[in-house]
Amino acid sequence: MKTVEVTNFVKSYGKLEAVKGISFSIDKGEIFGLIGPNGAGKTTTLRVISTLLQITSGTIQVFGINVKQQPDQIRKLISYLPEDAGAYKNLTGRQYLQFIANFFTNDQPKQMVEKGIIIADLGDRIDDKVDTYSKGMKRRLLVGRALMNEPKLAILDEPTSGLDVRNAQEIRGIIKETAQNGTTILLSSHNMLEVEYLCDRISLISDGRIIVEGRPKDLKQRYHAENIEEVFMKVVQ
Amino acid sequence: MSPLLNMLKKEIKELLTPGTILPIIIVTLIFGSIGNTMGNIEQEIQQKPMIALINEDSGIYAPVITSIFQNHSTIVFNSSSRSEKENAIETVKQNNGAAVLIIPENFSSNILSMKPGPIEVYWIVKGTGIMDAIPSASVEGLMYHAQRQISEILILQSNASSNATLVLNPVIEIDTTNIKGFEYPNISPGAIAQILSTQSTTTPIVMMMIIIIAGGMVISSMALEKENKTLETLLTIPVRRVSIITGKIAASAIVGLLLAVIYMFGIGYYMQSLTFDTGTGPTSFSLTLSTFDLLLVGISLFAALVAGLSLCMLLGTMAKNYKSAQTLTAPVTMLAIFPMILTMFTDFDTLPLALKTLVFAIPFSHPMMAQRALLFGDYTLVIGGIIYVSIFSIVVIGLVIWVFTTDRLLTGTVVGKKLARLKRKR
Ligand SMILES: Nc1ncnc2c1ncn2[C@@H]1O[C@H](COP(=O)(O)OP(=O)(O)OP(=O)(O)O)[C@@H](O)[C@H]1O
Numbered sequence A: 001m002k003t004v005e006v007t008n009f010v011k012s013y014g015k016l017e018a019v020k021g022i023s024f025s026i027d028k029g030e031i032f033g034l035i036g037p038n039g040a041g042k043t044t045t046l047r048v049i050s051t052l053l054q055i056t057s058g059t060i061q062v063f064g065i066n067v068k069q070q071p072d073q074i075r076k077l078i079s080y081l082p083e084d085a086g087a088y089k090n091l092t093g094r095q096y097l098q099f100i101a102n103f104f105t106n107d108q109p110k111q112m113v114e115k116g117i118i119i120a121d122l123g124d125r126i127d128d129k130v131d132t133y134s135k136g137m138k139r140r141l142l143v144g145r146a147l148m149n150e151p152k153l154a155i156l157d158e159p160t161s162g163l164d165v166r167n168a169q170e171i172r173g174i175i176k177e178t179a180q181n182g183t184t185i186l187l188s189s190h191n192m193l194e195v196e197y198l199c200d201r202i203s204l205i206s207d208g209r210i211i212v213e214g215r216p217k218d219l220k221q222r223y224h225a226e227n228i229e230e231v232f233m234k235v236v237q
Numbered sequence B: 001m002s003p004l005l006n007m008l009k010k011e012i013k014e015l016l017t018p019g020t021i022l023p024i025i026i027v028t029l030i031f032g033s034i035g036n037t038m039g040n041i042e043q044e045i046q047q048k049p050m051i052a053l054i055n056e057d058s059g060i061y062a063p064v065i066t067s068i069f070q071n072h073s074t075i076v077f078n079s080s081s082r083s084e085k086e087n088a089i090e091t092v093k094q095n096n097g098a099a100v101l102i103i104p105e106n107f108s109s110n111i112l113s114m115k116p117g118p119i120e121v122y123w124i125v126k127g128t129g130i131m132d133a134i135p136s137a138s139v140e141g142l143m144y145h146a147q148r149q150i151s152e153i154l155i156l157q158s159n160a161s162s163n164a165t166l167v168l169n170p171v172i173e174i175d176t177t178n179i180k181g182f183e184y185p186n187i188s189p190g191a192i193a194q195i196l197s198t199q200s201t202t203t204p205i206v207m208m209m210i211i212i213i214a215g216g217m218v219i220s221s222m223a224l225e226k227e228n229k230t231l232e233t234l235l236t237i238p239v240r241r242v243s244i245i246t247g248k249i250a251a252s253a254i255v256g257l258l259l260a261v262i263y264m265f266g267i268g269y270y271m272q273s274l275t276f277d278t279g280t281g282p283t284s285f286s287l288t289l290s291t292f293d294l295l296l297v298g299i300s301l302f303a304a305l306v307a308g309l310s311l312c313m314l315l316g317t318m319a320k321n322y323k324s325a326q327t328l329t330a331p332v333t334m335l336a337i338f339p340m341i342l343t344m345f346t347d348f349d350t351l352p353l354a355l356k357t358l359v360f361a362i363p364f365s366h367p368m369m370a371q372r373a374l375l376f377g378d379y380t381l382v383i384g385g386i387i388y389v390s391i392f393s394i395v396v397i398g399l400v401i402w403v404f405t406t407d408r409l410l411t412g413t414v415v416g417k418k419l420a421r422l423k424r425k426r
């Protein structure tokens, strides 16, 4: 069974067709990257897989469960980090993690929160109100929140956006470690270095269609490119 | 912790900020000041009313009236001739008295011949405030008491031919009311007070305020979830949509209920001070609601609050950000103000059918009307209203849950988009 199985997936916003029939699948423990220009349909795809938006046509299965029919079941297995998310301003970082952890577990919320705090790595500031955090601090808190519950599938929309080089690298390390512990990861990114470093396989979408898909190494060979950025430029023109 | 409780806790933490607490404090202060006014009224009630008495009747029933007033009021002017009326009025005015009573010479003879005995009452009311109505209410109480005593006498003397209507109402009061120097024939101060009293204005106003404050909270809480980009996360977490919705509604309802409790204490205090105990023994004339009635008013209020909050939740799903949330409270405010104005100036029973239907359909009308309806024993309207408002809430919450399962919540409404597209075309 594939962890994620997307078949002929179409998503329209009213008359605008944002995703025009794409198919891909992800194996257990894989890190799968979606790349593509702005407005290509990456976020739309991730949102539908995360049960946030309804599918227009085609099918999407997560662990063999259909997103359309049993979204509640899927929510128990996944964790979604929106590309541009926030936390409740009147809560402290710790309170926010506690609030979320309470939905996942009844007996071990403390352990989960501790894990989130370690990933967020905010030091004493974890007990300050979220309102006082910088953009990068907020992002770290949210990454912590998304990975603390050890989801079976983590869907991360531009996980390192807004982070400085050091923080971004640290988060990449955490993502890789999480995958090694058995979590399957689906992410989108505009950072080609990151994609190359992290992903086992990538899919390049443009204008709602998948243009190329494969292992970073194979793609570089196929397009005679030095790195994925060149591949990207050649494919998108 | 149960998801609902978890949700509720977070919502209350989010709601209890200075911005939301301040209005509550203002409401409390308003109640405080109402309470103070009421305190003064109580003192006023304990004073005996001052009147002038002109008795032209030498029959057997007039003494019943005069003795009651001699015992329970201060008579500042006494005469046996109608020609003294102007003097009597002057004297009462100078003494800040309440009324001039004239017992015409045909009073007893009318009753003896099975016709109601007339009593002319010239009321002198200083103003239209509730305080001004107190002395005349006391006199009214004494009049009622006198009428009852005459009834009792008639019942004791009764024979087969007695007329039941007459026995029950042996006295007919012919009122003239002088308010601030203007004379209104054929209306009693009580009737005027009914229209103008704070009793019929406070309840709807406070009700409206609670709905607007708590409703604003629900809409803002939805809008803030969107503006702070927390909604997407919340919606992918294993928590049932119903828990999210009820958590938000319950949190605002609890804060709103906090207001309602203050409000109920307010009414309790307020109604207590309106008990006209004329101190004439077994008969005291009460405008107080029983505990059961107060409970019904409370339930009606709570049901309307939940209905209002569900409606706000539905509107909140359309909010894009905090600013647009403020505009969205407008329809709810309107729905709360309309029945407020109607119940302040009119009575539900006297409305034309179309307006009646409209008022009944607006959930907020019910708690506004409940208090007065219960004073007059209209349980059908109050309980029927509670049932209707509950059904209304369930339907609206169902609609909200449906919106939560569609894309509308995150992508905006279909209607909104169509409008935007039309605008662009132009
Ligand atoms: N709520 C919405 N309503 C209407 N159209 C939308 C909505 N969200 C996205 N779209 C459209 O869908 C298309 C795909 O958008 P999407 O956000 O999926 O792109 P993306 O690949 O994530 O881009 P980016 O790299 O900029 O994040 C775009 O044309 C966008 O305008």
Ligand SMILES: [Mg+2]
Residues within 6 Å of the ligand: A042, A043, A044, A083, A157
């Ligand atoms: Mg995106």
